[in-house]
Amino acid sequence: xxxxxxxxxxxxxxxxxxxxxxxxxxxxxxxxxxxxxxxxxxxxxxxxxxxxxxxxxxxxxxxxxxxxxxxxxxxxxxxxxxxxxxxxxxxxxxxxxxxxxxxxxxxxxxx
Amino acid sequence: xxxxxxxxxxxxxxxxxxxxxxxxxxxxxxxxxxxxxxxxxxxxxxxxxxxxxxxxxxxxxxxxxxxxxxxxxxxxxxxxxxxxxxxxxxxxxxxxxxxxxxxxxxxxxx
Numbered sequence: 001x002x003x004x005x006x007x008x009x010x011x012x013x014x015x016x017x018x019x020x021x022x023x024x025x026x027x028x029x030x031x032x033x034x035x036x037x038x039x040x041x042x043x044x045x046x047x048x049x050x051x052x053x054x055x056x057x058x059x060x061x062x063x064x065x066x067x068x069x070x071x072x073x074x075x076x077x078x079x080x081x082x083x084x085x086x087x088x089x090x091x092x093x094x095x096x097x098x099x100x101x102x103x104x105x106x107x108x109x110x111x
Numbered sequence: 112x113x114x115x116x117x118x119x120x121x122x123x124x125x126x127x128x129x130x131x132x133x134x135x136x137x138x139x140x141x142x143x144x145x146x147x148x149x150x151x152x153x154x155x156x157x158x159x160x161x162x163x164x165x166x167x168x169x170x171x172x173x174x175x176x177x178x179x180x181x182x183x184x185x186x187x188x189x190x191x192x193x194x195x196x197x198x199x200x201x202x203x204x205x206x207x208x209x210x211x212x213x214x215x216x217x218x219x220x221x
Contacts, residue, residue: 031207042199042211090153099145100209102153
């Protein structure tokens with residue numbers, strides 16, 4: 001059964017720490033995305049990747065980094081440079097021209 | 112910069128009412144417009160619209176796109192409490208990037 005998995009579901013971070021959020025898909029989708037959602041707001045694009053070993057910055061890439069070494073995996077690192085990282089992070093994937101399908105999300109809280 | 116605006120921000124109705132949610136957009140190289148429903152977690156896909164004037168329908172939900180006036184509406188008839196959610200509109204450009212609106216929060220009271 002194909003799908004997108006994200007882990008962990010909840011993550012707590014101390015200020016100054018880097019953390020990495022996992023996103024894996026077995027849908028054979030080429031494109032993968034990371035979005036951030038703040039309470040009561042829509043989704044904002046952090047990074048996206050159309051193909052392995054290539055990725056592009058979205059609207060709010062500062063303080064984040066990604067890699068795309070495998071088609072199935074698109075991990076997001078929230079660095080200490082991200083000043084307000086507490087949010088709900090959603091990963092998505094799509095085939096070209098298709099509607100993106102979302103993972104279950106990771107809720108990150110900075111203590 | 113691509114822009115998507117949804118209205119109203121929030122809406123409270125009673126079961127059985129009909130609601131219309133609005134989405135207007137400005138996008139370079141429009142490819143498609145998508146509607147999602149978000150309850151507690153990840154958004155779930157409702158519709159993808161690419162052509163003007165053609166209604167997409169799924170049960171009590173329907174949506175239509177006007178590419179001349181740059182907007183879309185999502186209609187829900189005979190609302191039920193299970194329709195309570197945030198409804199998100201997004202536009203996809205030629206670079207396959209999605210830009211989301213801020214969402215409309217719908218609450219359906221019994």
